[in-house]
Amino acid sequence: MDLSKVLGLIILGFVPFIHADPIVIAHRGASGYLPEHTLAAYERAIDQGADYIEPDLVITRDGEVVARHDIYLSTTTTVAQVPAFRSRKKRIGDRLDWYVEDFTLAEIKSLKARQAFPGRSGEYDGRFDIPTFQEVIDLVQRKQIETGRKIGIYPETKAPSHFESLGFDFAELLIAVLEKNNLNELGKPVLIQSFEPEILKRLSGMTQLPLVMLVRPASPDALHTPNIELDQIARFADGIGAMKPLLMDVHGESTGLIERAHELGLFVHAWTFRDDAYPAEIFDSAKHEVRHFLAIGIDGFFTDFPDSGVKVRDQFVEANRIGR
Ligand code: G3P
Ligand code: CA
DSSP, rough: OOOOHHHHHHHHHHOOOOOOEEEEEEEETTTTTTTTHHHHHHHHHHTTSSEEEEEEEEEEEEEEEEEESSSSSSTBGGGGGGGGGGGGGGGEETHHHHGGGSSHHHHHHSBBBOOTTSOOTTTTTTOOOOOOOHHHHHHHHHHHHHEEEEEOOOOOOOOHHHHTTTTHHHHHHHHHHHTTTTOTTTOOOOEEEOOOOHHHHTTTTTOOSSSEEEEEEETTTTTEESSSSSSHHTTOOOOEEEGGGGBBBBTSSSSSSHHHHTTTTTTEEEEBTTTTTTOOOOOOOHHHHHHHOOOOOOOEEESOOOOHHHHHHHHHHHHHHHOO
């Protein structure tokens, strides 16, 4: 790793041997409260004190980068209610749905967001637009001025190989937006994540921003083994975004993955913490779960409920400051 990259990581507090406070990442915005990936959800997350907001990104037919969790649209938008779009439904694999690549930005803007989780309130369904990545950045910049706080952005490139097969270069499109906003610069609070290693390898030659490899268990029978080896990841990324079972076993003990990642110089962010869905067989509350993960050494975490995440993190930091 070159020295300037190390400097950028130090500025952001992401070097494992330097103690920094763990970060709270608002997963899809304050998605526990408002429809995910809307400006309202991101703004709520910022107001709740999140350090970073997390837009998942996909690409429209006319090459605009917009915030959605999936390449299909039915679960988080009103697309199914629009008669004019009925014929756009198509099958990819075993999923019959509407796909973002078949819609221009103007068409996407004619839709509204809706709650994706069945157990959560649908009160705000149909109220908010689907934002572009540029609009997410505009919001963050406005909130930084308003609050005087540094607010980070943690974009995820969703399905880059799918978009590549359609002729889009996700890495180029992402970097173009960041450069336009002077965000593709050393020390800017932007972390780029993906489940696909190839795009991160390409991005490692295009940016000094920290890169985060998202990892899941290798199989349902190997919950503590990442689907990509850590020493491979350390060649092109700076951190891992790990699904929780990789990091902690059913007895609440560390699996050792955090320690191994730290030895390789990788920071570790865990996903996803939810006040309305936590492993009640291990923890007596969602806050207890977060506290326990902080205690085993995570450097940050994705939560749908940034307000309680910030509270637990601040208490943890304070308790450890007193203990030092
Ligand atoms: O990006 C971290 C976490 O969000 C990964 O899961 O499916 O919610 O994007 P997903
Ligand atoms: Ca994500």
